[in-house]
Amino acid sequence: xxxxxxxxxxxxxxxxxxxxxxxxxxxxxxxxxxxxxxxxxxxxxxxxxxxxxxxxxxxxxxxxxxxxxxxxxxxxxxxxxxxxxxxxxxxxxxxxxxxxxxxxxxxxxxxxxxx
Amino acid sequence: xxxxxxxxxxxxxxxxxxxxxxxxxxxxxxxxxxxxxxxxxxxxxxxxxxxxxxxxxxxxxxxxxxxxxxxxxxxxxxxxxxxxxxxxxxxxxxxxxxxxxxxxxxxxxx
Numbered sequence: 001x002x003x004x005x006x007x008x009x010x011x012x013x014x015x016x017x018x019x020x021x022x023x024x025x026x027x028x029x030x031x032x033x034x035x036x037x038x039x040x041x042x043x044x045x046x047x048x049x050x051x052x053x054x055x056x057x058x059x060x061x062x063x064x065x066x067x068x069x070x071x072x073x074x075x076x077x078x079x080x081x082x083x084x085x086x087x088x089x090x091x092x093x094x095x096x097x098x099x100x101x102x103x104x105x106x107x108x109x110x111x112x113x114x115x
Numbered sequence: 116x117x118x119x120x121x122x123x124x125x126x127x128x129x130x131x132x133x134x135x136x137x138x139x140x141x142x143x144x145x146x147x148x149x150x151x152x153x154x155x156x157x158x159x160x161x162x163x164x165x166x167x168x169x170x171x172x173x174x175x176x177x178x179x180x181x182x183x184x185x186x187x188x189x190x191x192x193x194x195x196x197x198x199x200x201x202x203x204x205x206x207x208x209x210x211x212x213x214x215x216x217x218x219x220x221x222x223x224x225x
Contacts, residue, residue, distance in 0.1 A: 033212060035215075040123075040217070041217065042202075042215055042216065042217030042218060043159070043202070043215040045212055048212050058212065090158055090159070103161045104159075104161070104213060106158035106159050106160070107158060108157070108158055109157075109158055
């Protein structure tokens with residue numbers, strides 16, 4: 001199993017550009033989520049999904065869209081990039097959102113800089 | 116009050132030392148608890164779950180105190196390779212995402 005994969009690893013955007021961060025998992029996990037991590041702020045949840053076709057907002061959803069058309073993929077779209085979205089983005093998955101003891105597996109992260 | 120609070124550190128300790136981190140949580144109905152480890156510029160990875168009876172994995176011991184609403188992580192005989200940020204993670208009731216603390220940074224010095 002490849003686990004959780006993210007592409008790209010690094011990205012530089014100009015203000016106003018849009019792009020999609022890709023996330024895929026091959027573990028047949030129900031639950032997937034996106035976090036951003038900034039210095040001193042810890043991990044902050046952007047959006048999450050408890051299964052295909054179901055998404056919900058996390059703590060900081062503004063400026064981001066997600067969709068979950070398949071179990072495997074959970075792309076994160078930046079609609080109009082802003083410098084405040086410069087961050088490291090992690091995708092994570094776990095077998096089930098209903099199990100309180102499921103391990104979350106994280107992807108390697110995407111480092112995004114918005115100029 | 117934040118849902119999960121940790122001392123950010125850094126904790127700078129010599130090799131071989133014993134170091135302990137605490138983490139407090141605000142929701143008394145929280146159901147499960149974890150410690151994750153994050154190396155510099157890497158993704159977080161599960162270190163260990165925290166059970167009510169306490170649990171040990173080699174040099175690492177995790178404890179839960181429900182009455183005082185805190186969990187702890189004890190690292191004995193610290194190694195240079197233990198240098199990392201340790202994240203306290205809490206699972207709230209219901210179908211809700213995990214809540215991550217901001218992490219405690221540990222530097223083990225030779």
